Amino acid sequence: MATTAPGRNVSVIWFSLLLALILMIIPLPETLRFARPEWLGMFLIYWAMALPQRVSIGVAWFVGILMDALSGTTLGVHAFAYALVVFLVARFHLQLRQYPLWQQALTILSLVLIVQLILLLASSMTHQWKVWMPAVTSTVVWPLVYALLRKTRRAFQVS
Amino acid sequence: MFFAVVASLTLYIMDDRLDYFGQVRSVLSSVVYPVQVTATLPADFATWLSTFFQDREQLQERITVLEASQQLMSVRLQRLQALERENLRLRELLGSSFRLQERIQVAELLAVDSDPFSQQVILDKGQRFGVYVGQPVLDAHGVMGQVSEVSLFSSRVVLLTDPNHSIPVQINRNGLRGVVFGRGPSEQLKMDYMPHNADVRVGDLVVTSGLGGVFPTGYPVGVVREVRFPAGKPFAEIAISPAANLGTSREVMLVLPGERIEFDLPEPLVELPEFLGIEEIEAGGAQ
Numbered sequence: 168m169a170t171t172a173p174g175r176n177v178s179v180i181w182f183s184l185l186l187a188l189i190l191m192i193i194p195l196p197e198t199l200r201f202a203r204p205e206w207l208g209m210f211l212i213y214w215a216m217a218l219p220q221r222v223s224i225g226v227a228w229f230v231g232i233l234m235d236a237l238s239g240t241t242l243g244v245h246a247f248a249y250a251l252v253v254f255l256v257a258r259f260h261l262q263l264r265q266y267p268l269w270q271q272a273l274t275i276l277s278l279v280l281i282v283q284l285i286l287l288l289a290s291s292m293t294h295q296w297k298v299w300m301p302a303v304t305s306t307v308v309w310p311l312v313y314a315l316l317r318k319t320r321r322a323f324q325v326s
Numbered sequence: 327m328f329f330a331v332v333a334s335l336t337l338y339i340m341d342d343r344l345d346y347f348g349q350v351r352s353v354l355s356s357v358v359y360p361v362q363v364t365a366t367l368p369a370d371f372a373t374w375l376s377t378f379f380q381d382r383e384q385l386q387e388r389i390t391v392l393e394a395s396q397q398l399m400s401v402r403l404q405r406l407q408a409l410e411r412e413n414l415r416l417r418e419l420l421g422s423s424f425r426l427q428e429r430i431q432v433a434e435l436l437a438v439d440s441d442p443f444s445q446q447v448i449l450d451k452g453q454r455f456g457v458y459v460g461q462p463v464l465d466a467h468g469v470m471g472q473v474s475e476v477s478l479f480s481s482r483v484v485l486l487t488d489p490n491h492s493i494p495v496q497i498n499r500n501g502l503r504g505v506v507f508g509r510g511p512s513e514q515l516k517m518d519y520m521p522h523n524a525d526v527r528v529g530d531l532v533v534t535s536g537l538g539g540v541f542p543t544g545y546p547v548g549v550v551r552e553v554r555f556p557a558g559k560p561f562a563e564i565a566i567s568p569a570a571n572l573g574t575s576r577e578v579m580l581v582l583p584g585e586r587i588e589f590d591l592p593e594p595l596v597e598l599p600e601f602l603g604i605e606e607i608e609a610g611g612a613q
Contacts, residue, residue: 185361192438193365197512197573200442228330232337236354237361238441239475239482242341247334254327289338290443298443 176325180214180221183319184230187211192237202300204308205279207234211249212278213316215256216263218326227253241289248285252278268310276306348459348475355477362438362448362480369437429582430464431455435575436480445471445488445511449578452479460540462581468546468569469493469534470578485572486515486547495547496535500525503535506547506566512573515548517564522555524562532566542581 187210195203207230214222231246238245255278256263263274279302287298319325340347433451440446451457453476461473463483471491475482484491487508495517496503502525504517520526530550536543548566555562 188358188361189365192362192440194369194437194439200439203439203442224327224330228333231334232354233358233361236351236358239444239446240441241338242351242354243334243336243338246337247331250327250330250334254330286441286443290441 176323177221179319179323179325180218183210183214183316188230188233188237191234201297202304204304205282205301206312208249208252208279208282209275209305209309209312210316211253212256212275213313215253216260217317217320219257219260221325222253223257224250224253240286244286244289248282251285252282255281268313271313272306272309275309276302279305351475352453352477355475355482356452356479359477359479362436366437431457431580431582433457433578433580435578440482442511444490445485445508445572446474447471447483447485449473449481449483449580450479451580452477452481454478456582457481457580462541462545464545464579464581465570465575465577467571468548469541470570470572470575472540473580483578486568486570487511487513487572493541493547494535494537495532497526497550498531498533498546499527502526503537506532514551515566515568517550517566518561520562520564521560522562526550526553526562526564528553 184207187207190206191203211222211227211230215227227249228246231244231249232242234245234249235242263271266274280299283299283302341351431451433449433455436448436450438448440448449457449463457473457476459473459476463470463472469486471483471485471488473481474484485508486493486506487510489508489510491508493506494503495506502520504520504524506515506517509516517526517532528550532547532550534541534543534545534547546569548568550564551567552565553562554564
């Protein structure tokens with residue numbers, strides 16, 4: 168590859184996060200609305216796992232604020248949820264990298280459950296089982312996200 | 327992490343409790359507007375495609391149907407205007423004031439999803455078109471909700487079905503007043519705090535009462551679907567299905583505050599509602 172300066176290309180990270188933001192609000196059919204995978208959360212988790220020195224709690228917090236503005240939740244809710252998740256990932260990123268993919272996916276399940284729990288606590292909606300659907304769909308698509316983002320990271324030699 | 331927690335909590339409390347914090351929100355919403363526009367592109371493209379491949383016959387058929395309904399409407403409108411004038415005259419005799427027809431502005435929904443926990447939609451008109459927080463939003467069939475947040479180019483509307491939304495209403499048949507609450511996505515609305523002897527029947531039309539000063543008087547909110555008087559509970563349980571097509575409407579109307587009529591004002595009564603910012607109605611769309 169003709170990438171001249173290995174050790175940069177941070178813009179790729181920002182671009183992918185922007186893409187995740189768009190995926191979070193792209194219209195879905197009514198039946199699938201509750202099953203939308205937590206794209207932004209997964210992207211943040213991947214980058215925090217692969218490059219913890221680039222995607223820190225601050226980045227997660229900032230992106231979370233944008234997500235709050237996009238989804239109309241009270242400011243700080245998504246920010247807190249993502250910051251917490253990235254904190255956990257950064258803490259255990261060395262273990263996480265060693266896990267086989269299915270075990271990673273299970274970790275994603277619990278992390279997205281944390282995000283959903285925080286969102287649910289902040290909303291006034293009565294509890295319904297479908298509230299937890301994003302965690303399941305996220306677990307299912309995690310291998311795909313992981314493979315794609317790893318490919319992107321290697322192709323652009325992001326570091 | 328500590329900073330993130332403190333910052334999130336501070337923001338959360340400020341956004342929740344302080345009124346003027348809305349400006350910060352509005353700035354943030356303006357910042358993320360490009361993201362929203364990008365997200366609508368696929369849906370817009372699909373609409374464009376379906377319009378593009380519509381054949382002439384279909385379009386002509388549509389025009390015929392629309393013309394017919396337009397005629398029907400204008401006949402009804404004539405009668406309505408006569409009635410309205412008569413109503414005003416009578417009210418004048420009674421010495422009560424009445425609101426003139428509200429002016430209306432057309433807006434379109436942005437094809438963007440919001441937080442699934444709340445029932446909100448985003449409109450393509452913002453501060454620049456004079457949209458303000460609390461402005462009532464209608465569609466062709468009834469009340470949809472009210473504006474909850476305005477940014478430069480867009481605005482956010484809370485729908486009637488949002489669990490946080492309530493609207494003062496009255497029963498059209500007998501003028502009985504009450505409040506209608508939202509209960510969440512694809513659920514019926516409920517009318518709360520009505521005593522067991524309240525005269526509410528299935529099929530009653532529920533309209534806005536205009537109390538509270540946010541919504542104008544007399545727009546349909548919904549139809550009573552179920553009335554139950556559970557023993558041992560202090561209030562009746564009344565389910566109402568919304569009149570507006572909350573899930574499917576694309577064109578919505580923002581009501582501008584109407585002027586209150588002074589008593590000697592015979593002149594502008596027959597004025598048609600003024601359309602500001604009319605959009606070309608797309609020839610395509612769902613059939």
